[in-house]
Amino acid sequence: MTGKEKKFLVLHGPNLNLLGSREPDVYGSLTLEELNQMLQQEAKKLHVVVDCFQSNCEGELINTIQAAAGCYAGLIINAAALTHYSIALRDTLAAINLPVIEVHLSNIYAREEFRQHSVIAPVVLGQISGLGKESYLLALRALTLQKKRERKQEAEER
Numbered sequence: 770m771t772g773k774e775k776k777f778l779v780l781h782g783p784n785l786n787l788l789g790s791r792e793p794d795v796y797g798s799l800t801l802e803e804l805n806q807m808l809q810q811e812a813k814k815l816h817v818v819v820d821c822f823q824s825n826c827e828g829e830l831i832n833t834i835q836a837a838a839g840c841y842a843g844l845i846i847n848a849a850a851l852t853h854y855s856i857a858l859r860d861t862l863a864a865i866n867l868p869v870i871e872v873h874l875s876n877i878y879a880r881e882e883f884r885q886h887s888v889i890a891p892v893v894l895g896q897i898s899g900l901g902k903e904s905y906l907l908a909l910r911a912l913t914l915q916k917k918r919e920r921k922q923e924a925e926e927r
């Protein structure tokens with residue numbers, strides 16, 4: 770894999786900058802920086818490159834996703850609370866031609882009713898929920914495999 774083909778963007782939504790101190794019984798004790806470091810380590814093992822970005826602002830996440838379309842091979846997103854209501858975010862994910870994996874640290878289906886619906890789930894490749902930091906690490910593996918599959922298919926069609 771070369772250049773853009775092996776670059777993935779990990780997006781963290783509102784309040785995930787508070788990981789480590791925010792409801793540790795639900796989200797664990799790992800800080801966002803530690804989580805990003807783990808992703809970098811996993812990326813090295815997989816021979817891919819990962820950039821991480823966190824924002825508390827819906828518009829900033831949307832601008833970042835739009836810009837990502839030309840620079841990255843895929844996205845991993847924990848949209849946090851935006852997962853449950855942001856049609857704008859859903860429309861952006863649907864508009865870009867990139868594989869996206871939605872992740873959640875907690876199992877959103879085992880929590881309050883308002884968290885049990887994801888408006889972005891229908892427009893992403895897949896969703897991993899409830900496995901803590903493993904949700905992100907597995908998503909990175911899955912995206913890497915997905916890109917390999919796509920390349921193999923392209924080569925077969927040539």
Ligand code: DQA
Nearest residue numbers: 847848849850873874875884
């Ligand atoms: C979350 C679950 C959301 O419901 C919540 O608003 C978050 C984090 C998770 O990772 O478990 O901020 O996306």
